[in-house]
Amino acid sequence: MAAKPRVHEIASELGVDSKIALAKLKELGEFVKSPSSTIEPPVARKLRAALEADGAGSPAAAPAAAPASSGASRPAAARPGAAR
Structure with a gap:
């Protein structure tokens, strides 16, 4: 008998946030x-299919790396009095 997967496992497998998976399950009734x-295997299959239909399982739907904040990409400025 197949093990019952957890919602967060399926979400991470498809590269989506758990909140999105929970919302989709609610949408599916x-x-x-x-x-x-945990969810039953037939429900897990239904969730995977629904998320993939929404484009969640494709690489294009994976969120791109967040742009660096304005100060994160620059080297740290020398502090006054700091030895080099």
Whole structure:
């Protein structure tokens, strides 16, 4: 018998946030409390199919690396009095 996967496992497998997976399950009429809840294998298949249909499983849908903040890409400025 197949093990029952957790919602967060499926979400990470597809590269989506757990909140998105929970919202999709609610949309599909499934009651799930939290990302650590287990779901039955048929429900897991239905969730994977629904998320992939929305484009969540494709590499193009994976969020790109967040742009660096204005100060993160520059080297740190020397502090006054700091030895080099």
